[in-house]
Amino acid sequence: MKPARLFATLSAKGYGTYRPLRNRCVAALIAASAFFLPAMAAAETRLLALGDSLTQGYGLPADQGFVPRLQAWLRDQGRDVRVINAGVSGDTTAGGRARVEWALADEPDAMIVALGGNDLLRGIDPASSRENLSAILDAAASRDLPVLLVGLVAPGNYGPEFQQAFEAMYPDLAAEYEVMHYPNMLQPMMEKADAGESFVDLMQDDHIHPSARGIDLIVEAMGPTVLELLDRAEEG
Numbered sequence: 001m002k003p004a005r006l007f008a009t010l011s012a013k014g015y016g017t018y019r020p021l022r023n024r025c026v027a028a029l030i031a032a033s034a035f036f037l038p039a040m041a042a043a044e045t046r047l048l049a050l051g052d053s054l055t056q057g058y059g060l061p062a063d064q065g066f067v068p069r070l071q072a073w074l075r076d077q078g079r080d081v082r083v084i085n086a087g088v089s090g091d092t093t094a095g096g097r098a099r100v101e102w103a104l105a106d107e108p109d110a111m112i113v114a115l116g117g118n119d120l121l122r123g124i125d126p127a128s129s130r131e132n133l134s135a136i137l138d139a140a141a142s143r144d145l146p147v148l149l150v151g152l153v154a155p156g157n158y159g160p161e162f163q164q165a166f167e168a169m170y171p172d173l174a175a176e177y178e179v180m181h182y183p184n185m186l187q188p189m190m191e192k193a194d195a196g197e198s199f200v201d202l203m204q205d206d207h208i209h210p211s212a213r214g215i216d217l218i219v220e221a222m223g224p225t226v227l228e229l230l231d232r233a234e235e236g
Contacts, residue, residue: 043080044080044081044082045079045080045081045082045109045110045230045233045234046081046082046084046106046107046108046109046110047074047081047082047083047084047108047109047110047111047112047226047229047230047233048084048086048103048104048106048108048110048111048112049066049067049070049083049084049085049086049087049111049112049114050086050087050096050100050103050111050112050113050114050115050136051066051086051087051088051091051096051112051113051114051115051150052087052088052089052090052091052092052095052096052114052115052117052118053087053088053089053090053091053117053118053209054066054087054114054117054185054209054210055067055085055086055087055112055114056085056087056088056089057085057087057215058089058209059204059206059209060204060209060211060212060215061212064212064215065085065215066087066215066218066219067083067084067085067087068083069215069216069219070083070219070222070223070226071083073219073220073223074223074226074227074230077223077227079227079230081230084103084106084108086099086103087114090118091115091118092115092118092119092122092124092129092132093115093116093119093124093128093129093132093133093136094128094132096113096115096132096133096136097132097133097135097136100135100136100139100140101139104139104140104143104145108145109145109146109233109234109236110145110146110147110148110229110230110232110233111140111145111146111147111148112147112148112150112226112229113133113136113137113140113147113148113149113150114150114185115132115133115136116129116133116151116152116166116169116170117152119166120152120154120166123158123162126162126165126166126169127165129166129169130165130169130172130173133149133169133170133173134173134176134177137149137173137177137179140177140179141177144236146179146180146229146232146233146236147177147179147180147229148179148180148181148182148225148226148229149170149173149174149177149179149180149181149182150170150182150185150222151167151170151171151181151182151183151184151185152166152167152170152184152185152186153167153183153184153186153190154166154167170183171183180225180228180229180232182222182225185218185222186210186218187218187221187222188202188214188217188218188220188221189202189203189210189214199214201213201214202214202217
């Protein structure tokens with residue numbers, strides 16, 4: 001007879017001798033639940049996404065931005081993860097540097113850093129952008145936090161020296177700080193362009209921010225690398 005049924009039968013028959021035993025068993029089960037439930041809740045991995053409008057989800061419904069779509073993709077892979085949206089539209093690397101300590105107050109287990117797009121649009125000296133990203137990585141290193149540094153590809157309209165310096169700062173910093181590196185957040189768009197195809201369907205009308213379809217392709221492309229980041233966080 002199953003324990004629950006046994007207790008019910010004994011109680012129905014009025015076997016007072018067994019009531020203390022029943023009560024002790026119930027109390028033990030409650031105590032066990034109280035012990036294990038916090039541990040189960042703590043198993044969720046917290047992933048901070050520090051970025052600009054590409055991270056924040058500019059122009060898209062709340063459930064179709066980068067953060068919610070990445071979280072959904074990771075959960076589909078069986079990961080118990082919550083992705084924290086620390087994207088601010090219009091933010092530069094300087095803005096990310098100014099608020100990184102506040103963002104890290106959420107005590108994440110890992111962090112994605114995806115900044116630099118607005119520096120690029122404004123033509124900010126890559127040396128300044130590099131210094132800001134370095135400060136952000138310093139903040140993560142002080143907490144022994146696994147990081148994925150996400151880069152971008154620069155156009156040639158600022159000249160070859162600017163282009164080279166901008167694109168080099170991401171792999172250089174990743175190597176210096178021994179963090180993970182993903183070369184180009186807009187890789188799906190770049191692949192279509194390289195193939196001589198239009199990627200207008202992957203962009204919003206402003207031709208700057210990805211459409212919902214574009215976000216899904218970005219997540220699919222970046223997702224396996226993010227899984228590696230979570231592995232590092234869980235191993236740590």
